[in-house]
Amino acid sequence: MKKIIVTKSPEETEKLGWQIGKVLKGGEVIELASDLGGGKTTFTRGFALGAGSDDHVSSPTFTISNIYTAKKLTIHHFDFYRLHEAGLIEHELEDVLGEPDQVVIVEWSDVVAHVLPEDRLAIKIASSSDGERTVTVEYPEKLAYLVEKL
Ligand SMILES: Nc1ncnc2c1ncn2[C@@H]1O[C@H](COP(=O)(O)OP(=O)(O)O)[C@@H](O)[C@H]1O
Numbered sequence: 242m243k244k245i246i247v248t249k250s251p252e253e254t255e256k257l258g259w260q261i262g263k264v265l266k267g268g269e270v271i272e273l274a275s276d277l278g279g280g281k282t283t284f285t286r287g288f289a290l291g292a293g294s295d296d297h298v299s300s301p302t303f304t305i306s307n308i309y310t311a312k313k314l315t316i317h318h319f320d321f322y323r324l325h326e327a328g329l330i331e332h333e334l335e336d337v338l339g340e341p342d343q344v345v346i347v348e349w350s351d352v353v354a355h356v357l358p359e360d361r362l363a364i365k366i367a368s369s370s371d372g373e374r375t376v377t378v379e380y381p382e383k384l385a386y387l388v389e390k391l
Pocket residue numbers: 248249250251252253254275276277278279280281282283284300348371372373374
């Protein structure tokens with residue numbers, strides 16, 4: 242299944258993340274793809290807020306993973322930008338994948354594509370013009386509740 246949403250500002254992309262973050266149940270896996278500066282981290286900022294976390298969201302490009310705590314959930318934010326292999330971090334990812342109280346959101350997921358479950362939300366952000374992004378969300382029926390209200 243597929244949904245396409247156009248956002249006209251970083252705030253709108255953040256709001257989109259917020260709407261999805263708000264309806265998380267736990268155990269979800271979200272893959273974010275775009276060029277550099279596409280808005281993956283911006284989306285994740287709203288996503289964590291929507292899930293109820295006040296933790297600061299930043300690009301984990303150098304640390305590879307950030308953890309945000311919400312009331313009932315822990316969000317694991319990975320960014321594999323420029324990595325050719327995930328190395329030991331792959332185990333960290335595998336340990337939390339699909340756990341009922343853990344949520345995984347991954348930027349530049351190519352190097353870990355083989356460990357990600359098929360049931361995941363795949364979000365592609367394309368810059369359509371300055372300040373505008375076309376966000377394509379692909380998902381299995383099972384995860385339709387995440388995008389129902391968009
Ligand atoms: N519609 C939009 N959605 C998201 N970001 C936007 C949008 N328009 C402009 N921007 C800008 O694009 C940049 C996105 O950066 P970031 O979220 O860090 O991207 P990424 O994590 O994909 O590299 C920010 O500087 C943001 O202000």
